[in-house]
Amino acid sequence: MDRRKGIVTLAGNPMTLLGPELKPGDPAPAFTVVDADLKPVGLGDLGGGVRLLSAVPSLDTPVCELQTKRFHQEAAALPPEVTIATISMDLPFAQKRFCATHGIDRIRVLSDYKDASFGLAYGVLIEEVRLLARSIFVIGPDDVVRYVEIVPEVGTHPDYDRALAAVRSLAG
Template sequence: MAEHKGIVTFKGQPVTLVGEEVKLGDTAPDFTAYKGLNDALKLSDTKGSVVVLSVAPSVDTRVCAAQLRAFNKEATALGPDVKVWFVTLDLPFALGRFSAAEGIQNVTVLSDYKDREFGEKYGLYMKELGLLARSTFVLNREGKVVFREIVKEMTHEPDYDGALKAVRESL
């Protein structure tokens, strides 16, 4: 499995990303993630939709929670042809609890906890931390990556405006 050091930092310290890099123009790799312990969704289930993959280390941190809230707020205005998925390595229980407490209804909240398939296929698994790197991908209706941001410093928020612009241009 490929390893890339220094692409991202956590509190200023470089960390190693494990997995294959997904680039602009690539067909997004299919993956399975979980809404519940045995409630799986596959990216291929979204065929024909524009998809936002909002990725974060853990919903139990201030920046990750803000990221989920921001995309939840924007998701309604994007319409039914846009699917917004929030992916972390948090357990489905924690994601469900947070979503219920925060009224997250417009984003599908998913866990990559079982086998890190998403993290490794997208090159986002942070080896030293056992978490996913904060990032955003926008996929057009054909499943091509039209926006890609891997946030350099994990304590910073993603470029919401850039992602939303890519979504609107893909509709």
């Protein structure tokens, strides 16, 4: 198991990421998370088009909430072959409540609580707190990673514009 230090901080404290360092051009790793009904969901279940995977530590925090809402809002303007998924360690029940409260229905919200399969496969599981590091992965229709952003300070926003530009370049 790869252990990478110094990639992210949480409230200024250095954290350890578990899993490989993915780069554009790498094959997208398989993973299994669960949806609000506790059904397993893998990469292939997110469609065969462009997929934007938005990892957040917890939907119950302001930046994670805003990140999820932003991608939900952007989804309306993207081609139908684009799938956006927010993945966190939150329990599926809490995710379902969050989506109902905020009217989130254009993106998938998925939980990695069970096995940390996504976090370990994509190298964003924070060892010290067992949460996902804030990160964005864009996967092409060929199941190849095309864009990666791991946000250095977990409490700050990702570069939404760059991630969306990567999606549009693949979907257009």
